[in-house]
Amino acid sequence: MLGNFSYCNPTKLYFGEDSLKYLNAELPKYGKNIVLIYGGGSIKKNGIYDEVVKILKDNGKNVAEISGVMPNPTVDKLYEGVEIARNHQADFLLAVGGGSVCDYAKAVSVSVNCGEDPWEKYYVRFEEPSCETLPVGCVLTMVGTGSEMNAGAVITNPHTHQKIGHVFADEKIMPKFAVLNPKYTLTLPHYQMVSGIYDIFNHICEQYFSGEDDNVSDYLSEGLMRSVIHSSRIANRDPQNYEARSNLMWAATWALNTLVAKGKSTDWMVHMLGQAVGAYTDAAHGMTLAAVSLPYYRHILPFGVQKFKRFEVNVWDVDPAGKTDEQTAQEGLAAMEGWMKELGLVMNISQLGASAEMIGGIADSTLIMNGGYKTLNRDEIVEILKECL
Amino acid sequence: MLGNFSYCNPTKLYFGEDSLKYLNAELPKYGKNIVLIYGGGSIKKNGIYDEVVKILKDNGKNVAEISGVMPNPTVDKLYEGVEIARNHQADFLLAVGGGSVCDYAKAVSVSVNCGEDPWEKYYVRFEEPSCETLPVGCVLTMVGTGSEMNAGAVITNPHTHQKIGHVFADEKIMPKFAVLNPKYTLTLPHYQMVSGIYDIFNHICEQYFSGEDDNVSDYLSEGLMRSVIHSSRIANRDPQNYEARSNLMWAATWALNTLVAKGKSTDWMVHMLGQAVGAYTDAAHGMTLAAVSLPYYRHILPFGVQKFKRFEVNVWDVDPAGKTDEQTAQEGLAAMEGWMKELGLVMNISQLGASAEMIGGIADSTLIMNGGYKTLNRDEIVEILKECL
Numbered sequence: 001m002l003g004n005f006s007y008c009n010p011t012k013l014y015f016g017e018d019s020l021k022y023l024n025a026e027l028p029k030y031g032k033n034i035v036l037i038y039g040g041g042s043i044k045k046n047g048i049y050d051e052v053v054k055i056l057k058d059n060g061k062n063v064a065e066i067s068g069v070m071p072n073p074t075v076d077k078l079y080e081g082v083e084i085a086r087n088h089q090a091d092f093l094l095a096v097g098g099g100s101v102c103d104y105a106k107a108v109s110v111s112v113n114c115g116e117d118p119w120e121k122y123y124v125r126f127e128e129p130s131c132e133t134l135p136v137g138c139v140l141t142m143v144g145t146g147s148e149m150n151a152g153a154v155i156t157n158p159h160t161h162q163k164i165g166h167v168f169a170d171e172k173i174m175p176k177f178a179v180l181n182p183k184y185t186l187t188l189p190h191y192q193m194v195s196g197i198y199d200i201f202n203h204i205c206e207q208y209f210s211g212e213d214d215n216v217s218d219y220l221s222e223g224l225m226r227s228v229i230h231s232s233r234i235a236n237r238d239p240q241n242y243e244a245r246s247n248l249m250w251a252a253t254w255a256l257n258t259l260v261a262k263g264k265s266t267d268w269m270v271h272m273l274g275q276a277v278g279a280y281t282d283a284a285h286g287m288t289l290a291a292v293s294l295p296y297y298r299h300i301l302p303f304g305v306q307k308f309k310r311f312e313v314n315v316w317d318v319d320p321a322g323k324t325d326e327q328t329a330q331e332g333l334a335a336m337e338g339w340m341k342e343l344g345l346v347m348n349i350s351q352l353g354a355s356a357e358m359i360g361g362i363a364d365s366t367l368i369m370n371g372g373y374k375t376l377n378r379d380e381i382v383e384i385l386k387e388c389l
Numbered sequence: 390m391l392g393n394f395s396y397c398n399p400t401k402l403y404f405g406e407d408s409l410k411y412l413n414a415e416l417p418k419y420g421k422n423i424v425l426i427y428g429g430g431s432i433k434k435n436g437i438y439d440e441v442v443k444i445l446k447d448n449g450k451n452v453a454e455i456s457g458v459m460p461n462p463t464v465d466k467l468y469e470g471v472e473i474a475r476n477h478q479a480d481f482l483l484a485v486g487g488g489s490v491c492d493y494a495k496a497v498s499v500s501v502n503c504g505e506d507p508w509e510k511y512y513v514r515f516e517e518p519s520c521e522t523l524p525v526g527c528v529l530t531m532v533g534t535g536s537e538m539n540a541g542a543v544i545t546n547p548h549t550h551q552k553i554g555h556v557f558a559d560e561k562i563m564p565k566f567a568v569l570n571p572k573y574t575l576t577l578p579h580y581q582m583v584s585g586i587y588d589i590f591n592h593i594c595e596q597y598f599s600g601e602d603d604n605v606s607d608y609l610s611e612g613l614m615r616s617v618i619h620s621s622r623i624a625n626r627d628p629q630n631y632e633a634r635s636n637l638m639w640a641a642t643w644a645l646n647t648l649v650a651k652g653k654s655t656d657w658m659v660h661m662l663g664q665a666v667g668a669y670t671d672a673a674h675g676m677t678l679a680a681v682s683l684p685y686y687r688h689i690l691p692f693g694v695q696k697f698k699r700f701e702v703n704v705w706d707v708d709p710a711g712k713t714d715e716q717t718a719q720e721g722l723a724a725m726e727g728w729m730k731e732l733g734l735v736m737n738i739s740q741l742g743a744s745a746e747m748i749g750g751i752a753d754s755t756l757i758m759n760g761g762y763k764t765l766n767r768d769e770i771v772e773i774l775k776e777c778l
Contacts, residue, residue: 001632002404002571002632002635002636002639003405004404004405004406004407004408005404005405006401006402006403006404006411007401007402007404008399008400008401008402009398009399010397010398010399011397012395012396012397012560013395013396013397014395015391015393015394015395015396015651015652016392016393016394017393018393019393022395171401182391214619214632214636215616215632215635215636215639216613216616216636216639216640216643219612219613219615219616219619220609220612220613220616220643221612222612222615223608223609223610223611223612223613224605224608224609224612226608226611227604227605227608227609230603230608243390243391243603243604246391246604246652247391247603247604247605250391250604250605250651250652251605254605254609254648259643262404262639263404263635263639
């Protein structure tokens with residue numbers, strides 16, 4: 001059943017080896033005061049920072065900077081960035097980095113003119129902005145989150161051990177444009193690359209494994225998953241393969257820009273579990289998802305056997321002949337496990353720094369969603385997390 | 390290889406059984422003078438006209454009408470509509486109908502402030518608008534063309550026997566919004582329904598059958614094709630099945646809103662052949678495509694064997710074991726032929742009113758594209774058209 005929905009995604013994307021030049025087409029649309037936002041400084045080593053700064057200067061912009069945005073951007077970093085953007089009277093926020101930097105820029109965008117504490121308003125009460133927001137543009141250097149074409153922004157509060165994502169309702173929070181140059185992703189360490197790949201794949205799973213759906217979104221999801229599996233195997237063997245890296249970059253965008261969720265319910269419990277692990281360990285996002293996925297999916301499989309069976313046949317090409325539905329469904333997860341190990345993903349949370357003593361706290365930090373095949377209770381979450389150790 | 394490209398599709402879509410009410414959210418964004426554009430009057434019989442006019446009145450709009458837009462809108466009808474829009478000092482064009490009505494509205498949009506003959510400028514010289522264009526909104530009542538979320542507009546010149554589509558480059562030509570209510574499509578005669586279904590499917594084929602591609606677009610195309618095949622079989626048996634009709638409506642939008650063409654070459658020769666047949670016969674668009682497809686694909690198959698083989702395996706689920714690549718590829722087209730006959734599509738152009746005497750003229754009217762596996766010459770076009778008789 002394809003339910004009622006609206007769809008609008010106005011982000012303009014510039015994709016390819018020469019895409020940075022299109023900043024020259026976009027920047028004149030916005031005011032003079034730009035805040036350039038980036039992470040730990042890798043863009044200074046690989047030359048992207050210099051290229052971007054030159055284009056900003058050529059366009060006569062007045063630039064302030066927020067640097068040091070961490071992989072899990074904290075609420076304190078958010079407060080700091082809001083101050084910088086306010087003092088600069090920012091007209092535009094330009095994020096150069098991966099999903100964390102893009103997410104952070106969107107969080108600053110909705111907070112600059114917000115009279116309240118943005119953590120309380122957006123991440124505790126989940127309200128929408130009631131103030132003017134700032135336009136955001138992205139130059140993407142890491143692949144995985146899809147943040148370049150959606151209205152989501154994940155922020156971590158280390159004081160309360162919470163890592164929470166807010167997907168804003170208004171498409172004006174989406175980046176106005178994003179520059180996607182696959183070449184920028186070629187220098188990423190293997191660990192980050194495969195972490196991003198699993199993030200892509202799991203975004204699709206979160207939207208696919210829900211409902212007794214039979215709709216366009218599920219067919220598109222299957223196509224995207226097949227594409228990610230195919231390209232990830234090439235990129236894993238040969239990280240310098242531009243074709244594979246460019247396909248992964250494009251698939252990542254479509255895995256989480258709202259399309260494959262349209263007209264159906266969605267799950268998102270792997271993200272809730274993984275984000276709680278991340279709040280305790282500060283581990284790479286994709287690896288937290290990888291480490292909790294299989295125990296979670298095996299736990300919910302009995303409540304969604306038909307979809308897991310379809311997953312095996314349509315995504316993993318396993319022949320269902322002569323098997324029970326349950327066997328077929330289990331084989332899909334076994335095929336997925338084989339692929340995850342082939343990529344070298346982290347398969348348990350102990351390796352990420354989580355311990356048995358943390359389980360209770362992680363379970364308390366796990367938001368419980370109700371769109372999937374089974375709404376978990378706290379005991380089930382503890383049980384699943386123990387299996388993830 | 391995923392090439393360089395840009396992507397932007399800002400059309401806002403309202404999908405579902407209650408979607409017409411969102412006109413109330415959109416209309417206040419535009420000026421007072423609206424031109425309501427529709428076709429042969431079926432919207433007056435099924436009540437949609439009355440509903441739309443009431444909403445326009447409730448929003449205080451000043452409405453002029455262009456009615457009688459035909460299935461293949463002519464250049465003379467375009468001139469007539471441009472006059473009406475000019476005299477009304479139109480602020481906004483609201484198309485209520487199928488793809489022809491949406492296409493026509495876009496053609497009026499780019500012509501109202503155009504100082505030159507729009508046929509010469511847009512359909513002979515293929516220029517982009519150098520004037521202000523009018524915003525367009527759509528209420529879709531037929532499924533197939535994808536016109537509700539793209540910048541294409543096909544116009545027919547019966548004087549020169551030419552039916553030509555121009556896909557404008559600027560996303561501002563795309564409809565600002567489209568209302569997609571699957572219920573509106575339930576009353577369509579079976580002939581029109583399956584004609585639209587084949588139009589959807591062929592749009593995907595035109596973008597899929599090209600290049601030695603191995604990219605996200607091809608995987609998305611395979612997912613869309615599988616979805617269309619699945620839902621079309623349900624709709625063919627049970628045209629009142631809302632679920633199947635809604636999936637077809639949504640798949641149609643994504644089959645031709647530029648996504649699945651990104652980063653790759655495209656073919657479009659079935660459309661060029663079919664449109665030339667349409668210019669001579671005024672037949673339903675989807676049926677002209679159905680009638681020329683198989684002779685065309687069998688002609689080009691030797692130049693794209695690997696892709697046709699992939700088509701059979703990934704779209705039609707045929708087992709390639711023990712077959713040559715050529716045999717496997719041929720079986721894909723045989724499976725497609727079986728599905729086309731099951732739907733009751735017109736399988737030759739004679740049934741659409743074309744005769745052997747027309748072949749030369751149709752061949753002369755066929756635009757030759759060069760993005761597919763084989764750039765045809767006139768002799769090949771004549772040969773293919775003879776096989777289509």
